[in-house]
Amino acid sequence: xxxxxxxxxxxxxxxGKPVTLSCSQTLNHNVMYWYQQKSxxxxxxxxHYYDKDFNNxxxxxxxxxxxxxxxxxxxxxxxxxxxGDAAMYLCATSRDRGADxxxxxxxxxxxxx
Amino acid sequence: GQNIDQPTEMTATEGAIVxxxxxxxxxxxxxxxxxxxxxGEAPTxxxxxxxxxxxxxxxxxxxxxxxKGYSYLLLKELQMKDSASYLCAVIxxxxxxxxxxxxxxxxxx
Numbered sequence: 446x447x448x449x450x451x452x453x454x455x456x457x458x459x460x461g462k463p464v465t466l467s468c469s470q471t472l473n474h475n476v477m478y479w480y481q482q483k484s485x486x487x488x489x490x491x492x493h494y495y496d497k498d499f500n501n502x503x504x505x506x507x508x509x510x511x512x513x514x515x516x517x518x519x520x521x522x523x524x525x526x527x528x529g530d531a532a533m534y535l536c537a538t539s540r541d542r543g544a545d546x547x548x549x550x551x552x553x554x555x556x557x558x
Numbered sequence: 559g560q561n562i563d564q565p566t567e568m569t570a571t572e573g574a575i576v577x578x579x580x581x582x583x584x585x586x587x588x589x590x591x592x593x594x595x596x597x598g599e600a601p602t603x604x605x606x607x608x609x610x611x612x613x614x615x616x617x618x619x620x621x622x623x624x625x626k627g628y629s630y631l632l633l634k635e636l637q638m639k640d641s642a643s644y645l646c647a648v649i650x651x652x653x654x655x656x657x658x659x660x661x662x663x664x665x666x667x
Contacts, residue, residue: 485566487645487657488601535600543653544589544608549600 448472449550451536457556458526466521466553468536476542477519479511480535488535494519495542523555531557560584562658564646569664570636578631578644578661586651592620592631593645595660601645604631633663641665
């Protein structure tokens with residue numbers, strides 16, 4: 446089945462220790478998104494790729510970086526995680542930008558000790 | 559600013575009907591999504607409305623009034639598995655997706 450896969454599902458890191466979250470998709474979609482979602486809050490868009498074109502949200506901290514080496518894979522790097530970065534990180538894809546439905550992966554729950 | 563309002567929490571009884579409202583104020587409008595999100599899981603797509611009126615899909619229906627900046631999600635014949643958060647999201651004029659904080663729906667037997 447075509448899908449969006451995120452690894453790991455649960456990630457524990459220490460304060461200040463870099464961490465990388467991964468996302469892969471078999472849908473061959475052009476757009477990949479990274480969201481941060483804290484409990485009982487709306488998903489917050491961090492950035493998205495339209496093909497290789499990287500789009501950073503204005504309020505995304507510099508601590509968050511992303512890479513998309515090919516169509517199928519996208520990575521979220523958190524360079525120096527703080528306690529406030531503990532959240533669910535959701536990867537999503539869509540065929541195109543705008544009015545296309547977004548397909549979400551299962552998420553990675555990040556804990557910062 | 560851009561704003562989407564939904565009730566924080568609602569409670570309903572198994573077998574009943576519930577309506578979850580969403581009002582929005584955004585810079586432009588290019589469609590509205592409803593997503594379902596079970597606790598600890600990713601959102602899954604329920605519906606998309608871009609024209610006024612009611613879209614029915616099985617037990618779930620979604621309504622849109624663009625002039626009022628208003629949508630609702632109607633869930634019929636509620637089942638325990640419908641306990642989840644329901645997120646309203648609007649596409650603005652820049653084709654950015656603006657998310658509401660979601661409505662937590664609790665189903666009681």
